Amino acid sequence: MSVFPGVEEITPDYLETAYDKDIPQEHIYGPFKPDPQNLKHHDVNSLAQGWLVEFNQTLSQIAKDPNQLDKFLLPHTGWKDHLSLTDDLRTFINPNEIKANVPKNIDKIGEFQFDKQADYRYPTGISLTTVHEGDEHTPPIQWIQLYLKYKSNFGIGRGSIKLVSVESNDDAPIGLKILSVFTLLDEFDGIPEQIGRNRPTGTKHGENIQRKTWLEQRSDETNYQGDHQPLALLVGGGQSSITIAARLKSFGYNVLIVESNLNIGDNWRKRYKFLSLHDPFYYHRLPYIHSDTFPIYPSKDQFANFLECYAKMLELNIWLNTSVTKAGFNSDTKKWEVSVVNNSTNDVKKIFPNHLIFCTGHSGEPNIPHFPGESKFKGEIVHSSQHTSGANYQGKKALVVGACNSSHDICQDFYEQGIKEVTMLQRSSTCVISSDDGVRTNCEGVFDAEGPQIDTADVLLHGNPIWLTNAIMRQQYRKSSKLDGKLLTGLKKQGFETNAGMGGTGLFGLYYxxxxxxxxxxxxSTLIIENKVKVSHGEIQEFTENGVILKDGSKIDGLDIVVLATGYTNMKETAKKIVGEEIGSQLNPVWGFDKEGEFKSIWRRSGFENFWFHGGNLAMVRYMSKRLALQIIAKQEGIKYQNLL
Incomplete structure (x- = not known):
């Protein structure tokens, strides 16, 4: 692995098994010699406090002389910024990039201060993390984490800095070098989140001529006509939609969710019968409201009910049983004209928001491949999104195409509901971790019962440049794969092919x-190991009357049902159906990383004015909903970032 991150860190090759080494010393310390004795024999709090004083003094001078940063930087130092320095999500890696971009924008950020409230475990705002202990021959891998807050030119920010201890010399006179910096804007001046001390008053006591009830006010708020229009219209009513609606509402803006289902949460309720969340509650909490009694792994119906209650408690503006059919943008008025139809009455209305946000999930339309011979197959062929329950096929024989979460869940459902035989058709290897040891290892210390408050946990998750994220994830998967060793060995014996993810970064690296x-x-996985769910390999070439022929010539016969767990198209394709080809062709592909290791298009500029994508898992929409809300607010209020990069 290169000390100087490159393309291989953005899209590393797959590894069949876990990366089997500690993080290389040079990957953390670069060309400098580690100095663990500095941390062992000195008070870490005093070292960090003294270092931050000097760093703040230097930052006030780097606009005139960027080279003053050199004494603080490693060859691979990364500075990740979410809306404090620029109006975008950016990462600057290596001294040249940092010196070319940070000094001309650093005047936006005031003096860094320790955030002593960020993590109850570290009341000074300073922690020491030991990743690898080391031995008599190898120094440990350690870093000091500083939790920060600051007042920017625009508002309030926070973040973190990771420092490593190296031997002092002419190039490192202060003995501490920056591994990474993370800065993020939390709110703009004069536009605070209406939470805590800033929460709404509610009922106004005293004389109130022509007083209206709360219900009447709510009716007026959602009755869009004339000049009363929402700032943004949100297409879809899932977790991504209600989080961005909640964020914008908390900042004082009126937005409208348009949901085709009869109820919020139906996008979960309508999925296969025994679906449950695979991520623990500590990871998938939503902003503002959560329950200490909510189960760690809720069922789909429990979670659907939570989403419905969440939307009601936060008084989000929602039109249910309504579909968005068409949208166009007026370049003169800078507004969208959005046509919506009531699914019961067919009444059509037009809404004129400033912004259009697609919240249809980070995946687009179901990816449904077609094969020769489908028409003569006497059984059923459905996509995984159409699957309900294996109880409908008791005593029959099923094939599930695919080998990821949905395929496994559906195979398990078929088996548990008494189907005669279920086969999973694995087309390529799958990264597998257990829900107990695997998930716990990948979340421990951040998203668990002993972890910090959720906003700080998100800083820990999102605050690293991509090369450091990869390094940490490799070690997490290395540890979890050892704990899951019996599981992975059992799968291998049954012919189920596993991998360690891209570059050994495991599940999360694949998700990103x-x-x-x-x-x-x-x-x-246990059902596969016990041969209760069979595994075949290959691709379907064609269907026959009672089965399929694979491309290697082998056959799977006697099938009654084939479920295509073949994933979804890019989110962009869903949007094009609404905005048309002219606008749709200008939208950028959604998801994956750009050259800086930031996500492409989603939660940031999409390629077309005032059009946004928002989606992802619960942890992603929780954090990114505020980033997206702040970008929309900046446009709405005419907040201008100077010295744009």
Whole structure:
């Protein structure tokens, strides 16, 4: 692995097994010699406090002389910024990039201060993390984490800095070098989140001529006509939609969710019967409201009910049973003209928001491949999005195409509901971690019962440049794969092919890059190991009357049902159906990383004015909803970032 991150860190090759080494010393310390004795024999709090004083003094001078940063930087130092320095999500890696971009924008950020409230475990705002202990021959891998807050030119920001201890010399006179910096804007001046001390008053006591009830006010708020229009119209009513609606509402803006289902949460309720969340509650909490009694792994119906209650408690503006059919943008008025239809009455209305946000999930339309001979197959062929329950096929024989989360869940459902035989058709290898040891290892210390408050946990998750994220994820998967060793060995014996993700980064590395390719085991792996769910390999070439022929010539006969767990298209394709080809062709592909290791298009500029994508898992929409809200607010209020990069 190169000390100087390149393309291989953005899209590393797959590894069949876990990366089997500690993080290389040079990957953290670069060409400098580690100095663990500095941390062992000195008070870390005093070292960090003294270092930050000097760093703040230097930052005030770098606009005139960027080279003053050199004494603080490693050859691979990364500075990640979410809306404090620029109006975008950016990462600057290596001294040249940092010196070319940060000094001309650093005047936006005031003096860094320690955030002593960020993490209850570290009341000074300073922690020491030891990743690898080291031995008599090898120094440990350690870094000091500084939790920060600051007042920017625009508002309030926070973030973190990771420092490593190296031997002092002419190039490192202060003995501490920056591994990474993370800065993010939390709110703009004069536009605070209406939470805590800033929460709404509610009922106004005293004389109130022509007083209206709360219900009447709510009716007026959602009755869009004339000049009363929402700032943004949100297409879809899932977790991504209600989080961005909640964020914008908390900042004081009126937005409208348009949901085709009869109820919020129906996009979960309508999925296969025994679906449950595979991520623990600590990871998938939503902003503003959560329950200490909510189960760690809720069922789909429990979670659907939570989403419905969440939307009601936060008084989000929602038109249910309504579909968006068409949208066009007026370049003169800078407004969208959006046609919506009531699914019961067919009444059509037009809404004129400033912004259009697609919240249809980070995946687009179901990806449904077609094969020769489908018409003569006497059984059923459905996509996984159409699957309900295996109880409908008791005593029959099923084939499930695919080998990721949905495929495993559906195979398990078929088996548990008494189907005669179920076969999983694995087309490529799958990254597998267990829901107990695997998930716990990948979340421990951040998203668990002993972890910090959720906003700080998100800083820990999102605050690293991509090369450091990869390094940490490799070690997490290395540890979890050892704990899951019996599981992975059992799968291999049954011919189920596994991998360690891209560059050995495991499940999360795959999710960030592909949004798929993995399975969190909640039971199906054991069924495979015990041969209760059979595994075949290959691609379907064609259907016959009672089965399929694979491309290698082998056959799977006697099938009654084939479920295509073949994933989804890019989110962009869903949008094009609404905005048309002219606008749709200008939209950028959604998901995956750009050359800086930031996500492409989603939660940031999409390629077309005032059009946004918002989606992802619960942890992603929780954090990114505020980033997206702030970008929309900046446009709405005419907040201008100077010295744009």
């Amino acid at each position: 890059r592909r949004g798929s390719g993995y399975y969190i085991d909640v039971g199906c």
